[in-house]
Amino acid sequence: MNRIDLDDIDRGLLDLLGEDARLSNRALARALGLAEGTVRTRIKRLTDRRLLRFTAITDHRQHGNPEFAFLRLRTDLNMAREISDTLAGYPQLRTVILTLGNFNILAIGLFDSREEIAAVTGDFLANIAGVLDVEVSIVTASIKYNERTAKL
Amino acid sequence: MRERKPMAAGNDDFAFDALDWKIVGLLKENGRASNQDIATRLDVPRASVGNRIQKMTEAGALRIVAAADFSAYDYSVLIALAIKVQGRSPEQVARDLAELPAIFAVHLVTGAHQIEALIAVHEFGELAEAVMGSINAIAGIGHIDVCIATDVVYYNFDVGITR
Secondary structure, X not given: OOOOOOOXXXXXXXXXXXXXXXXXXXXXXXXXXXXXXXXXXXXXXXXXXXXXXXXXXXXXXHHOOOEEEEEEEEEOHHHHHHHHHHHHOOOOEEEXXXXXXXXXXXXXXXXXXXXXXXXXXXXXXXXXXXXXXEEEEEEEEEEEEOOOEEOO | OOOOXXXXXXXXXXXXXXXXXXXXXXXXXXXXXXXXXXXXXXXXOHHHHHHHHHHHHHOOOEEEEEEEEHHHHXXXXXXXXXXXXXXXXXXXXXXXXXXXXXXXXXXXXXXXXXXXXXXXXXOHHHHHHHHHHHHHOOOOEEEXXXXXXXXXXXXXXXXXXXX
């Protein structure tokens, strides 16, 4: 387990920026009782270490009418790593996780249509050597999704 | 069939134009880019950058976020749950699950199970102490199929759900 040596100042910054990513360095400094230069240095250190990233999240409706789907794959165990790398290169698959359990790979995709899901699960996945079984679950409603923490 | 985007705080009719997408593209690279930086790079007035960001944000179409790596909060255990619901509406079960802090994503899905949930905890001990007790207390959970993440190969989260 890789413990990361963050102190209270770092955590304070993460918490405030998690609420409002565009708070100015000056506002952050005031809220935490720090010098503006300290805030700037700390943010740079956190982003350089890839512990913090500032990004823009667009509502899915701006991307047409996409379908979110969870794909669970059962694969040849020795090939799971290689297969996961192949999946990561496929643009519609936005998250690929190697797992221990009933399935070896969990992939989460954002697709333009149900037809595209069918194309991916049929043509694309079926032709990857070592893929034994695919279970597809299409998202009908998202109840909670916290993007304040992520794999950066 | 249930309407897919009911709880929208945003405006359904709002659509990005070409300049909006350019601004969004730069913000996806760096959410803290100043309006002035964006204006200079796109060769447009600073005020129009500010106005457009404000309009997109107010329409619920854009959120500028600071994302922390799982490790920054010492989350070292990531688990995917496929949940079969029995004798209760899956949506009610999902809403109960969403209340739990350890659960960072809950979706209703089609297929052999009705709910996909993702859990992040600091260590396995936390599962027994905090998580399983709370999950088991939720009525309607019939069966949970568990996958433990061993490696996150790829993770992109720049498209979000409607708030």
